[in-house]
Amino acid sequence: xxxxxxxxxxxxxxxxxxxxxxxxxxxxxxxxxxxxxxxxxxxxxxxxxxxxxxxxxxxxxxxxxxxxxxxxxxxxxxxxxxxxxxxxxxxxxxxxxxxxxxxxxxxxxxxxxxxx
Amino acid sequence: xxxxxxxxxxxxxxxxxxxxxxxxxxxxxxxxxxxxxxxxxxxxxxxxxxxxxxxxxxxxxxxxxxxxxxxxxxxxxxxxxxxxxxxxxxxxxxxxxxxxxxxxxxxx
Numbered sequence: 093x094x095x096x097x098x099x100x101x102x103x104x105x106x107x108x109x110x111x112x113x114x115x116x117x118x119x120x121x122x123x124x125x126x127x128x129x130x131x132x133x134x135x136x137x138x139x140x141x142x143x144x145x146x147x148x149x150x151x152x153x154x155x156x157x158x159x160x161x162x163x164x165x166x167x168x169x170x171x172x173x174x175x176x177x178x179x180x181x182x183x184x185x186x187x188x189x190x191x192x193x194x195x196x197x198x199x200x201x202x203x204x205x206x207x208x
Numbered sequence: 209x210x211x212x213x214x215x216x217x218x219x220x221x222x223x224x225x226x227x228x229x230x231x232x233x234x235x236x237x238x239x240x241x242x243x244x245x246x247x248x249x250x251x252x253x254x255x256x257x258x259x260x261x262x263x264x265x266x267x268x269x270x271x272x273x274x275x276x277x278x279x280x281x282x283x284x285x286x287x288x289x290x291x292x293x294x295x296x297x298x299x300x301x302x303x304x305x306x307x308x309x310x311x312x313x314x315x316x
Contacts, residue, residue: 096251123302134212134294134306135252148303182252186302197304199252 095119098183098200105207110171113203115183117164121198123147124166126158127182129202135182141166170205178207210235212297214307221285222315229280229310231269231295240298241278243269244306247291255280255293265289285314 095118105111117124123142127135137150141160155171164185170177183200213232221227233239243255256264258271258278269280278295295307 125302125304127304127306132308134296134308135304137303137305140302150303184304196254201251 095121096183096185096198096200098181098203100203101201102204103206105173105205107173107175107207109173110169111173111205113168113170113181113183113205115166115168115185115200117166117183117185118198119164121164121185121187123186123188124160124164125184125197126166126168127184128152128177129180129182130176131179138168138181173207175207178205180204210297210299210305212295212305212307214293214295214310216310217308218311218313220313220315223287224284227280227282227285227289227312227314229293229295229312231278231280231307233276233278233295233297235276235297235299237300239271239273241269241271242296242298242304243267243278243280244294244296245291246294252294285312287314287316290314 097116099114125140126138129135138152139149140147144160157169160166180202182202184197186197211234241258244252245255246252267282271278290313292309292311294309297305
């Protein structure tokens with residue numbers, strides 16, 4: 093068990109709506125990243141937070157935003173949903189600021205978002 | 209741009225046969241490379257990383273900077289190895305760049 097839990101596991105939204113996905117990381121994991129995984133593709137990096145500040149962003153528009161809280165929980169918010177936003181959204185956490193160099197990144201099971 | 213390529217979507221082998229899952233990358237700096245595995249109905253998990261030079265579940269992977277490759281190998285496949293395998297590149301700033309993945313199917 094990795095200690096990374098995500099909610100909800102599945103949800104359906106209508107185009108134009110807004111969605112909030114939640115992640116609870118393992119205690120002591122100060123770094124959290126979010127990834128989008130479209131069907132048949134590998135995960136793509138959305139952004140990363142370290143101690144409640146954004147610490148890197150992938151090639152995603154500003155309508156994708158996030159928050160990280162002191163209790164090791166975090167959120168991914170997507171505004172103005174589009175059909176192409178349908179995907180599995182993965183949360184990943186790690187203990188250090190630099191996720192590599194010995195630190196392991198732990199993934200949650202993901203939230204399946206369907207936009208209709 | 210940094211990129212990870214896994215040329216095979218599906219690799220099907222018989223139990224006991226050798227396995228090689230291919231991964232090629234493009235990266236301008238000194239790469240950190242990983243293999244992640246996702247078994248059926250389970251979450252993505254780290255299998256191995258190149259800096260550890262370890263063998264996990266009989267799998268090994270050697271970084272070849274000349275060929276920009278990080279192929280995953282196992283001499284004798286087992287049925288429980290059937291899963292989706294992702295090669296990933298660690299970028300500066302803690303970001304992982306994933307390949308599209310290869311499904312490994314081990315037949316009995």
